[in-house]
Amino acid sequence: MSDKASLQIILANPRGFCAGVDRAIEIVEKALEKYGAPVYVRHEIVHNKFVVNRLRDMGAVFVDELDAVPDGVPVIFSAHGVPKSVPEAAETRKLEYLDATCPLVSKVHRGAERHHADGKHILLIGHAGHPEVVGTMGQLPPGSMTLIETEEDAETIEIAEPENLAFVTQTTLSLDDTAKMIEILQRRFPSISVPKKEDICYATTNRQHAVKLIAKKAEAILVLGAPNSSNSNRLVEVAKREGCTRSVLVERAKDIDWSQLEGVSNLGITAGASAPEILVEEVIEACRQRFDVSVETITLTDENVTFKLPKQLAS
Numbered sequence: 001m002s003d004k005a006s007l008q009i010i011l012a013n014p015r016g017f018c019a020g021v022d023r024a025i026e027i028v029e030k031a032l033e034k035y036g037a038p039v040y041v042r043h044e045i046v047h048n049k050f051v052v053n054r055l056r057d058m059g060a061v062f063v064d065e066l067d068a069v070p071d072g073v074p075v076i077f078s079a080h081g082v083p084k085s086v087p088e089a090a091e092t093r094k095l096e097y098l099d100a101t102c103p104l105v106s107k108v109h110r111g112a113e114r115h116h117a118d119g120k121h122i123l124l125i126g127h128a129g130h131p132e133v134v135g136t137m138g139q140l141p142p143g144s145m146t147l148i149e150t151e152e153d154a155e156t157i158e159i160a161e162p163e164n165l166a167f168v169t170q171t172t173l174s175l176d177d178t179a180k181m182i183e184i185l186q187r188r189f190p191s192i193s194v195p196k197k198e199d200i201c202y203a204t205t206n207r208q209h210a211v212k213l214i215a216k217k218a219e220a221i222l223v224l225g226a227p228n229s230s231n232s233n234r235l236v237e238v239a240k241r242e243g244c245t246r247s248v249l250v251e252r253a254k255d256i257d258w259s260q261l262e263g264v265s266n267l268g269i270t271a272g273a274s275a276p277e278i279l280v281e282e283v284i285e286a287c288r289q290r291f292d293v294s295v296e297t298i299t300l301t302d303e304n305v306t307f308k309l310p311k312q313l314a315s
Ligand code: 10D
Pocket: 020, 021, 045, 046, 047, 048, 079, 080, 102, 105, 132, 171, 172, 228, 229, 230, 231, 232, 272, 273, 274
């Protein structure tokens, strides 16, 4: 008989890497093989220090802006997307660049361009300052888009030509919050163009639905993810709102405040789209050191999405 307390771990499935993150990381790895180190990457390729440090050890150099990339070396744009001015500047400097923007983010960019070509003003639902929002805004001339961050923004925004309006969203938002904002916009601007399917991606959608399932059973939830990862933060919020108030974001096992788990016998675990599975395994191992652990997985759905590599790297 073990003298450790028992702990039932409930794993959410799907969790962790999405197809856009897999592709972005593979682009850096393949670029290092093709060109040799150093390969420059503008912004964290995905919002996870573990991923970034591993690629840095392989020869990737991470910089905030293109200005920091020396002439003559290849540069990769992160999965979150970039304003049009960035590839334009790379072309002017004759830099070889690879675009690791997730195809589902690029799809939002093209949607915004279509609305603009149709003469519409665009509302972008998203979080100010997030690189995806900066990238999406930067697809069009200044003034073409207005950012909506909250329900209050949706209630109060004044639009010059309300009959000529469309919206797009960041891909990693809370499904529930976004639905509320869209409802307000549709009430206030009945002729707003509504897409067939909103822009929140399949991975964000599945991870939020899956964390809701484990939140029903777990007394506490650990969400593996980085503080600057939008989709990971949304998982914590969703879990809390579903009733699991002891839900926290952790970057790695060493960040767990074990005192917060005192008395917990059912612990949910999930991971944001940029958090590698090895970090989930590390947390389970850390739990095994302290508890008599059993592991159960709750599956919402199995994902089978993959994206092609850019043509420069396709073998
Ligand atoms: O902050 P975030 O959720 O947008 O990005 P992260 O790198 O954490 O996850 C991947 C999601 C991307 C690239 C946006 F679609």
